[in-house]
Each structure stands twice: as structure tokens, then as C-alpha cells.
Amino acid sequence: MFTFTNQFISNDNNVEFLKANMMGPNAMRVAEELASYLNINEDMRILDLGCGCGLSTLLLTKKYGASVFAADLWICPTENYERFQSIGIDDKTVPISVDATKGLPFANEYFDLLFTVDAYHYFGDKTEMLPSLIPYVKKGGYIAVAVPGLKNEFGKNVPLEMQPFWNDEMERTLRSLDWWKDLWSKAKGIEIVDSREMACCKQAWDEWLTSPNPYAINDIDMMKAENGKYYNLVQLIAKVI
Numbered sequence: 001m002f003t004f005t006n007q008f009i010s011n012d013n014n015v016e017f018l019k020a021n022m023m024g025p026n027a028m029r030v031a032e033e034l035a036s037y038l039n040i041n042e043d044m045r046i047l048d049l050g051c052g053c054g055l056s057t058l059l060l061t062k063k064y065g066a067s068v069f070a071a072d073l074w075i076c077p078t079e080n081y082e083r084f085q086s087i088g089i090d091d092k093t094v095p096i097s098v099d100a101t102k103g104l105p106f107a108n109e110y111f112d113l114l115f116t117v118d119a120y121h122y123f124g125d126k127t128e129m130l131p132s133l134i135p136y137v138k139k140g141g142y143i144a145v146a147v148p149g150l151k152n153e154f155g156k157n158v159p160l161e162m163q164p165f166w167n168d169e170m171e172r173t174l175r176s177l178d179w180w181k182d183l184w185s186k187a188k189g190i191e192i193v194d195s196r197e198m199a200c201c202k203q204a205w206d207e208w209l210t211s212p213n214p215y216a217i218n219d220i221d222m223m224k225a226e227n228g229k230y231y232n233l234v235q236l237i238a239k240v241i
């Protein structure tokens with residue numbers, strides 16, 4: 001399943017690139033697992049929403065030859081353009097600044113696939129977000145999301161060992177697979193075709209902890225306390241009907 005990611009990190013320079021550009025659980029590996037449930041090809045136009053530094057964009061362009069609009073809020077498009085030039089994917093990508101909560105600057109039915117890795121939980125936790133995104137995807141196209149989450153909802157019973165790390169943003173964004181399925185089942189115009197816990201969960205989190213990113217260093221003690229008991233990666237795929 002992870003042929004591209006494993007091949008990519010067999011080169012030491014690529015490992016440094018990956019460590020420098022991860023912003024959470026290894027987005028290239030997570031993207032590769034999510035993509036394995038879709039039929040992506042070089043004729044497709046994909047919106048990579050919340051692309052961050054573009055690790056998922058790199059996977060979609062290099063492994064599948066797809067054209068990708070790499071859209072993000074925090075990372076400036078010029079920075080992504082320079083990065084895309086440095087890795088030879090600038091001809092396949094359009095870096096663009098968007099805030100998904102403010103509406104997207106695209107035509108209706110423009111994309112074959114809306115793909116989002118480790119970002120949707122920041123902006124997609126309200127009932128109205130999914131219906132606001134559906135119009136940008138062609139009928140018969142797909143919306144595919146992978147997000148960090150929980151094996152089971154904590155509710156008010158945050159485990160003792162997690163309490164030093166838990167905060168309001170985590171409470172809002174880290175949800176169980178059932179929670180996401182319930183939210184998505186309220187949307188009209190889609191059919192949920194896949195929802196599951198992801199196989200790469202431990203590996204993607206472990207790879208993130210090797211990054212020099214201060215957030216990764218900060219996460220080391222949290223992941224030691226968590227010890228594989230609570231955190232998850234969940235994916236949902238919906239077909240636009």
C-alpha cells in the first residue's frame with residue numbers, strides 16, 4: 001500500500017525533506033493510504049484542501065500524475081510554489097491561499113476529487129461545512145478525508161494520563177469515526193462509500209515524532225502517555241451524487 005512513501009524515504013535527502021515539511025502524522029503516508037481507496041489517474045483535477053507544505057500534493061502528482069490545486073490557509077502559496085519547483089511538481093500544481101470557512105474561489109463541479117489530509121478537523125466539524133464543499137465536485141466525483149481522531153469519544157472523561165496535554169482545540173477537533181460518520185450522514189447530495197480507521201496510524205504518528213518541528217518535539221511526551229490507547233486516524237470517502 002505504501003510503495004511510494006517507502007521508496008521516497010529510502011533516500012536520505014528525501015527523509016530530511018519529509019521531516020522538514022511534516023505538520024502532523026506523516027501526510028505522505030496518510031495520503032497514500034487514503035488514495036489507495038480511490039481510482040486516481042492523470043486526467044483528474046484534484047483539490048488538496050489544507051495541503052500544508054504539500055506532502056499529499058507531492059504524492060498525488062508524482063504517484064498518479066494528477067493535476068492538483070494545493071490550497072491552504074496557514075502556508076503561503078509562494079512558499080509552496082518554491083517548494084514545488086524544488087521537487088519538480090510545479091507544472092502539475094496550482095498553489096493557492098484559501099480559507100475553507102469563507103467559501104472557495106472555484107467554479108461549481110470543477111474538481112474530480114476533493115482530497116484533504118490532516119486538515120479537515122480544523123474547519124470541517126460544523127454541519128454546514130460538507131454541504132458547502134459538495135458543489136465544487138463533479139457529480140460522480142469524490143470527497144476523501146483523513147483526519148487524526150480518537151478510537152472512542154472522551155466526552156467529559158478525559159483519561160488521567162491525557163489530561164496534562166488535553167485542551168479546548170483538541171476537544172473540538174479530535175473525534176471518533178462514529179462522530180464523523182454521524183456528521184456526514186446529515187449531508188444531502190453525497191453517499192458515504194467508505195469509512196474506516198487507518199492502518200498507518202502508529203507509523204504515521206511515529207514518523208511525525210522524528211521531525212525537528214517544535215510541535216513534534218512537544219508531542220513526544222503526549223504520545224508516550226497515550227501509548228497507542230486512544231488516538232486514531234480516520235478516513236471517510238463520499239461520492240457526490
Ligand SMILES: C[S@@+](CC[C@H](N)C(=O)[O-])C[C@H]1O[C@@H](n2cnc3c(N)ncnc32)[C@H](O)[C@@H]1O
Pocket residue numbers: 021022023024026027049050051052053054055056071072073074075098099100101116117118119120122123
Ligand atoms: C496539520 S496541518 C496539515 C497540513 C497537510 N495536509 C499535512 O498533512 O501536512 C493543517 C493544515 O490545515 C490548514 N487549515 C486549517 N484551517 C483551514 C481553513 N479554514 N481553510 C484551509 N486550510 C485550513 C492549515 O493551513 C494547515 O496547513
